[in-house]
Amino acid sequence: MPGPLQYAVWFLCTLLEAFVVVCAIKRSAFRRYLFLNIYMSAEVLASMVRFEILHKYGFQSLTYAYFYYYSDALLTILLFLTLSSLYSDVFSELNAERYVQMGSVVLLAGTALFSFAVVQQSFTTVQPSGKIFFHFVLETSQNLYFVGLVLTYILWAAVLKLRETRARLIQLVLSLGVYFSLYAANYALRNLYPSVEAIFVVLNPLIGCFLPFAWAYAFWKLPEEARLAPAQLAVTSR
């Protein structure tokens, strides 16, 4: 069972996620960043259902494990769609939204196929389809995080190249980049050092708090009209 500290982090994270949606509504940015807000709302909903299942069936129950990982996979897909909507926003002046949408669907399908191939290869004996599907969901979710990281990097390069100046959009992209990198590094460390996996598992919810915190700040503090010179932000020694 999670301890008081884990419950506190979980509660804080859910509050921050709800706060992002409230800030977006208050700043009239809900529709402009629709997928982002749908993702945050889905996170809040998933947290509440997870909490209910945890109390009803317990932490060690299969119901909780299945719900946790399946909802996590769905949330990852939603996060991926959020990222593609940020792409659409950045490329909107080039009228390239259609290509971006097509590209994200192809990439999503490609990642799913790759994950399925990896899972199928790892099972040498015949296994129940439910077990294979569960591993497929896990694998897809983890691979999508790395794909998301690479895509965020490309998006950041596009922001710099296209001289995007919208401060809020820039902060949304950068915080997504920090979040994806932290998550991917944590995942890699868990695989490299399985003996101390418990430490990295504890870090997961803390990493999860960063994204809603940074997004809430971007909505609350930065007006849509705020502008930044992106050349100031690139990591280069002038």
Added chain:
Amino acid sequence: MTAAFILVCSVGFLLMFFVSYCRSLLATSSTVALTQEVREVAGIANGISPDDFHRVLQLLQLCPDRPEERGRVRTVSAYYGFLGLVRSTLAVAVPSLKSWADRERAQCGYFAAVALGRRIAFSRDLLAQQMLP
């Protein structure tokens, strides 16, 4: 092998995104002009130096806390610490990094001075509210 590759890539990306994110925080305060009073209180009347950050931060901690900027101040403090690390390690081999790190550290100091100005104004407002009958 795959995990090690992901780790190396993600740490590289993390550093890049973290630096850019912190610079975007600093950029939002770089356009705010400091009042003469803040300059005098912070002891930066002749401009801000790379080592001023900690001193201004100490002054900042003497003022009543504004919860909405606590997270940003912590993030910039972490960035300042990171820059100090870069200055004392990598900059020994790459001298151009030293001047870059110093410019960034001075920007962190400026950010702290802007936050100090806001807190002084906030304290004044609090005091004025308490003085009201």
